Amino acid sequence: MGTYSNIPLRERNIVLIGFMGVGKTTIGQLVAKKLYRDFIDVDQEIEKRHHMSIPAIFEQMGENYFRKVERELIVDLCTNTRLKIISLGGGAYLQEEVRNACLSHGIVVFLDLSWENWKDRLPSIVHDRPLLKNKALEEIKQLFELRKQAYSQHHYRVATDGLDPETVAIRTIELIRERNTN
Numbered sequence: 230m231g232t233y234s235n236i237p238l239r240e241r242n243i244v245l246i247g248f249m250g251v252g253k254t255t256i257g258q259l260v261a262k263k264l265y266r267d268f269i270d271v272d273q274e275i276e277k278r279h280h281m282s283i284p285a286i287f288e289q290m291g292e293n294y295f296r297k298v299e300r301e302l303i304v305d306l307c308t309n310t311r312l313k314i315i316s317l318g319g320g321a322y323l324q325e326e327v328r329n330a331c332l333s334h335g336i337v338v339f340l341d342l343s344w345e346n347w348k349d350r351l352p353s354i355v356h357d358r359p360l361l362k363n364k365a366l367e368e369i370k371q372l373f374e375l376r377k378q379a380y381s382q383h384h385y386r387v388a389t390d391g392l393d394p395e396t397v398a399i400r401t402i403e404l405i406r407e408r409n410t411n
């Protein structure tokens with residue numbers, strides 16, 4: 230994986246990727262707290278800037294508009310900030326420009342939850358994820374499988390099945406530390 234940035238490893242943003250509901254927001258907050266770093270959740274940042282919820286943005290402005298705003302924000306954060314913990318929205322990483330910016334300037338961590346475990350989480354997340362609404366489980370599974378290809382482009386992978394958020398956060402930090410100091 231090419232690295233074209235001259236940002237020192239220890240200063241790079243840590244970027245969490247993975248499917249909707251795997252825990253990017255939850256884990257990102259914990260990692261930031263443990264490392265005494267600022268946390269930025271891209272979905273929350275877009276909601277704040279628009280004074281609107283993600284479902285409302287999708288409904289009133291459309292998904293294409295959301296994707297453009299999401300892409301521009303992430304490229305800006307990757308290029309112009311350091312030392313942050315950044316949680317992406319689940320679909321952001323499907324955009325090539327986003328992948329390139331994150332991989333070049335940041336440390337990309339893929340939170341990997343199996344489909345079997347993920348589907349138990351669906352009832353708790355469906356209400357505010359417009360892409361999950363009114364979809365049959367089989368359709369969601371196809372989306373889950375389809376996106377694996379993009380998520381496979383990462384620096385680190387943390388398998389999260391059966392682990393509570395605290396443990397996932399600790400593993401994430403340990404993994405990055407181990408590799409960066411060896």
Ligand SMILES: Nc1ncnc2c1ncn2[C@@H]1O[C@H](COP(=O)(O)OP(=O)(O)OP(=O)(O)O)[C@@H](O)[C@H]1O
Binds near residue numbers: 251255272317319358
């Ligand atoms: N390791 C975990 N074990 C159990 N539940 C978890 C874990 N991580 C997150 N959750 C729960 O799963 C739900 C989704 O988590 P979260 O919002 O962090 O996902 P996300 O990856 O940020 O989703 P999105 O891509 O839509 O932003 C929340 O209810 C959260 O409490």
Ligand SMILES: O=C(O)C1=C[C@@H](O)[C@@H](O)[C@H](O)C1
Binds near residue numbers: 248320359360
């Ligand atoms: O996976 C996706 O495409 C999305 C995930 C959420 O984080 C939000 O960014 C939005 O609901 C779209």
Ligand SMILES: [Mg+2]
Binds near residue numbers: 255316
């Ligand atoms: Mg999130």
